Amino acid sequence: MMKIVGVAACTVGIAHTYIAQEKLENAAKNAGYDIHVETQGTIGIENELTDEQIKEADIVILAIDVKISGRERFDGKRIIQVPTEVAVKSPNKLIEKAQEVIAKG
Numbered sequence: 001m002m003k004i005v006g007v008a009a010c011t012v013g014i015a016h017t018y019i020a021q022e023k024l025e026n027a028a029k030n031a032g033y034d035i036h037v038e039t040q041g042t043i044g045i046e047n048e049l050t051d052e053q054i055k056e057a058d059i060v061i062l063a064i065d066v067k068i069s070g071r072e073r074f075d076g077k078r079i080i081q082v083p084t085e086v087a088v089k090s091p092n093k094l095i096e097k098a099q100e101v102i103a104k105g
Helices: 015-030 051-056 084-089 091-104
Strands: 003-009 034-041 044-046 059-064 079-082
Touching (some): 003 051, 079 084
16 A cells, blocks of 8 residues: 655645645545645644654655755655645645656656
8 A cells, every 4th residue: 555645834824734635635545545644834733744654655745835844854755746736726636646656666
């Protein structure tokens, strides 16, 4: 089973951050994947990823419009970075893209 970790962070308030998180989680679960999405918003970091989750992840999805803290945690991992809008509007496409990236090795 593909394991995905992600971070969602938007510029304006926090609405997009949570919508992106929810859309990504639903799309991944519908595809049968394991996913954990951390949010970084005006109220700080929520649902923080554990070292274990990051270590086990096949791929990292960053749905971000701003610089995130702790990006170095993902060094050496395969990363897809998109604006939050992409995660909100086309979460299934994004999960498919993650699948392709992993399949290519």
